[in-house]
Amino acid sequence: MAEVERSVSDVARTTAVARARAQLSARERIGRLLENEAVFGYLMVAPAILYILILVGYPFAIALWFTVSDATVSQPIGPFTGLTNLKFVLDDEVFKRALANTFVFTISSQLIQMVFGTVLAFLLLRHFRGRRLIRAIVMLPFTVPVAVGAIAWQWMLNPTYSVVNWVGAQLGFFPMLGGPNWLGEEQYAMISIIVVNVWRNLPFTAIVLTAGISSIPQEILEAASLDGAGWLTRWRKIMAPIIAPIIYIALLFSLVFTFTDMTVVWLLTKGSPVNSTHVIASYAFVTGVISGGLGRGAAMSLFLFPVLLVGALMLLRNLKARTLD
Amino acid sequence: MAAITIPRATHGRAFRLRRLRGNILFALALLPFVVFALFPVYWMFITTFKQVNDLYNLQDNPLTFNLAPTLEQVTYLFQQTNYATWAVNTVEVGAVVVAITLFVCIPAAYVLARMRFPGSTSLGIGIFLTYLVPPTLLFLPLSQIMVGLGLINTKWALAVVYPTFTIPFCTWLLMGFFKSIPREITEAARVDGCSRFGALFRVVLPVSVPGLLTIVIFAFTLVMQEYVYGLTFVSASDQKLITLGVVTDLIRGDIFYWGSLMAGALIVAIPVAFVYNLFMDTFVRGITGGSLK
Numbered sequence: 001m002a003e004v005e006r007s008v009s010d011v012a013r014t015t016a017v018a019r020a021r022a023q024l025s026a027r028e029r030i031g032r033l034l035e036n037e038a039v040f041g042y043l044m045v046a047p048a049i050l051y052i053l054i055l056v057g058y059p060f061a062i063a064l065w066f067t068v069s070d071a072t073v074s075q076p077i078g079p080f081t082g083l084t085n086l087k088f089v090l091d092d093e094v095f096k097r098a099l100a101n102t103f104v105f106t107i108s109s110q111l112i113q114m115v116f117g118t119v120l121a122f123l124l125l126r127h128f129r130g131r132r133l134i135r136a137i138v139m140l141p142f143t144v145p146v147a148v149g150a151i152a153w154q155w156m157l158n159p160t161y162s163v164v165n166w167v168g169a170q171l172g173f174f175p176m177l178g179g180p181n182w183l184g185e186e187q188y189a190m191i192s193i194i195v196v197n198v199w200r201n202l203p204f205t206a207i208v209l210t211a212g213i214s215s216i217p218q219e220i221l222e223a224a225s226l227d228g229a230g231w232l233t234r235w236r237k238i239m240a241p242i243i244a245p246i247i248y249i250a251l252l253f254s255l256v257f258t259f260t261d262m263t264v265v266w267l268l269t270k271g272s273p274v275n276s277t278h279v280i281a282s283y284a285f286v287t288g289v290i291s292g293g294l295g296r297g298a299a300m301s302l303f304l305f306p307v308l309l310v311g312a313l314m315l316l317r318n319l320k321a322r323t324l325d
Numbered sequence: 326m327a328a329i330t331i332p333r334a335t336h337g338r339a340f341r342l343r344r345l346r347g348n349i350l351f352a353l354a355l356l357p358f359v360v361f362a363l364f365p366v367y368w369m370f371i372t373t374f375k376q377v378n379d380l381y382n383l384q385d386n387p388l389t390f391n392l393a394p395t396l397e398q399v400t401y402l403f404q405q406t407n408y409a410t411w412a413v414n415t416v417e418v419g420a421v422v423v424a425i426t427l428f429v430c431i432p433a434a435y436v437l438a439r440m441r442f443p444g445s446t447s448l449g450i451g452i453f454l455t456y457l458v459p460p461t462l463l464f465l466p467l468s469q470i471m472v473g474l475g476l477i478n479t480k481w482a483l484a485v486v487y488p489t490f491t492i493p494f495c496t497w498l499l500m501g502f503f504k505s506i507p508r509e510i511t512e513a514a515r516v517d518g519c520s521r522f523g524a525l526f527r528v529v530l531p532v533s534v535p536g537l538l539t540i541v542i543f544a545f546t547l548v549m550q551e552y553v554y555g556l557t558f559v560s561a562s563d564q565k566l567i568t569l570g571v572v573t574d575l576i577r578g579d580i581f582y583w584g585s586l587m588a589g590a591l592i593v594a595i596p597v598a599f600v601y602n603l604f605m606d607t608f609v610r611g612i613t614g615g616s617l618k
Contacts, residue, residue, distance in 0.1 A: 031520060034520065034521055034522070035520075035521065037440050037441070037442050038442035038443060040436065040440070040521050041436040041440050041442040041445060042442070043432075044432035044433060044435060044436040045432070045433045045436060045437065045445075045448055047428065047429045047432065047433065048429045048430065048432075048433035048452055048492055048496060049433075049448065049451075049452075051425075051429055051488060051489070051492060052451075052452065052455050052489065052492065052493075055467070055470075055485070055486060055488075055489045056455055056458055056463065056489050058466075058470075059463045059466035059467045059470060060458070060462070060463065060466070062466035062469065062470070063462065063463065063465060063466045066465060066466065076469045076472075116358075119354070120358050123351070123354055123355050123358070126351065128348075128351070134355065134359065136602050137359055137362055137363050138358055138359060138362045139362075139598075139601070139602060139605060140362050140363060140366055140598055141362050141365070142601070143594075143597060143598035143599075143601035143602055143605075144366070144594035144597060144598050145549065145550035145552070145568050145593060145594060145597055146550065146552060147550075147552040147568050147569070147571075147572045148568060148571070148572070148590040148591075148593055148594045149365065149594075150572075151571075151572045151586060151587075151590055152365045152366070152368060152369045152587065152590060153365060155368070155369075155372065155581070155583055155586070155587065156364075156365060156368055160383075161380070161381060161383070161387070163368060163387050163388070166387050166388075167388075177383065199361065199362070199365070203362070207605060207609055208609055211606065211609050253457075256457050256459070257459070260459035260460075260461050260462065261459070261461070262461055262553060263552050263553060266556075267572060280461075281459075281461035284461060284465075285461070285464070285553075285556075285557070288464075288465045289464070289465070289468070289557055294465050294469070297465050298465050298466070301461055301462050301463075301464075301465060302462070304459070304461065304462060305462065308457055308458070308459070308462070311457060312454050312457050315453075315454065315457070316450060316454065
């Protein structure tokens with residue numbers, strides 16, 4: 001009897017314990033689950049991934065759909081039209097011009113930036129009095145908002161009141177009041193756009209190079225010097241290879257941003273005169289936003305994508321090696 | 326004695342001459358860069374404070390004040406345009422963007438910097454690559470999404486979109502900060518019974534305040550600078566942010582209000598330039614994805 005009683009109370013006790021444990025674990029299970037590195041990790045990255053998927057991934061998919069459909073602002077979900085938009089875009093003379101301009105604009109800006117950026121970087125590396133101030137001044141174009149810089153240049157290149165022409169006339173380059181109409185003639189407009197873009201990005205190239213060069217251990221350079229290596233040899237054989245990855249990433253960013261930017265063009269010329277200075281991005285803006293041709297506009301925007309993709313893949317290879325350290 | 330000191334003196338002079346020549350050459354090499362960088366800003370500055378008659382006078386030297394400086398253009402900016410509204414809009418949108426950025430970036434950067442789980446490296450790189458996606462690729466579909474959300478032509482459309490570029494940039498910057506915090510601190514907290522969240526909030530974040538401040542400042546200045554999305558989504562003047570407002574509303578048809586335009590531009594440019602200068606090295610680290618140590 002007593003034994004049975006005891007066993008009954010035992011059972012009751014164990015079930016009570018089990019129930020208590022079950023209640024605890026309901027609360028604790030989440031806690032314990034979060035102790036798992038992978039679960040915690042995914043949970044923490046989720047907001048970032050979701051944000052990017054919803055506001056970058058999803059729009060990108062829509063852009064793809066726009067490209068193959070007859071979408072307009074009044075009818076965003078247009079019928080499927082296959083490659084009609086693409087064909088239209090490729091037959092568009094202004095687009096062809098914009099495509100050529102984009103390459104001319106990007107490549108020449110990059111080349112000029114690399115050359116003068118290297119020179120500026122070496123100048124900034126020297127220790128001299130007022131170095132911080134000079135550095136701040138030289139950085140100004142990069143630190144002011146792009147749109148603000150571009151509008152200042154538009155005023156400097158104004159057809160009537162151009163201060164550039166006034167200075168040029170004082171120095172004897174142009175007759176007084178007879179300088180070029182910088183933003184009104186095709187070649188001059190293109191030159192102006194490139195100059196403004198160089199003005200804006202040169203500091204970035206220079207600062208990245210300075211940061212890279214100053215991270216090179218001095219001993220290596222001194223040792224090379226002692227061994228009789230001149231500055232060109234030191235640059236080619238030691239400095240350039242060491243800072244190559246940094247230059248590479250900076251160049252990639254600079255390239256992608258220049259290739260896809262429309263701010264400078266839009267604020268300086270809006271594509272004028274007669275649509276001769278459009279880049280792909282600004283013409284896509286005109287077609288898609290101002291004229292409301294979403295399909296054609298998207299087809300133009302996506303023309304930029306292959307370049308981005310190559311850029312991204314190159315960056316990926318470089319970053320992967322770096323983040324796995 | 327003299328035989329020794331004299332050659333030394335001439336050597337010293339030759340050396341000093343050579344150094345002087347080197348310094349002059351150096352200054353001459355640096356000068357064009359300084360002029361090129363500074364001139365447009367100087368031109369904005371002088372335009373801001375010139376009287377209108379002085380501005381459009383072709384006879385006098387445009388580089389100096391030929392009539393007394395004036396605050397007319399600055400007054401016009403504040404009284405006759407929505408400049409004050411744009412400034413308020415910028416602060417509001419900036420605050421929302423900063424909040425979203427912090428909320429999303431802190432957890433992501435923390436685990437990506439500290440933990441290894443399947444796919445963590447790829448996720449980190451994936452977030453970084455988003456920075457390469459330019460506005461000009463997405464502005465058309467995003468404008469349709471904003472129409473769908475009922476946000477088109479309001480500043481809130483921008484508050485939703487801007488985190489798409491602040492998140493990648495700030496996540497990578499924060500990852501760098503978190504990596505520099507010694508692991509021992511978090512491990513000690515964990516041994517003392519802190520949960521993973523606890524370790525982040527009670528131990529890691531308090532020592533990362535400088536890093537978090539940097540993120541806040543960058544997110545905010547990126548908002549101040551943006552132009553393309555603003556141009557695409559917002560056309561109502563009272564919904565514009567400061568940069569867009571200045572470069573669109575002070576141009577009416579063919580008439581440019583140059584003085585006020587430059588005044589507005591300068592007021593935006595000065596604080597942004599100042600902040601970027603202080604944080605230039607951090608900025609470079611962010612954009613090069615931490616490949617610079």
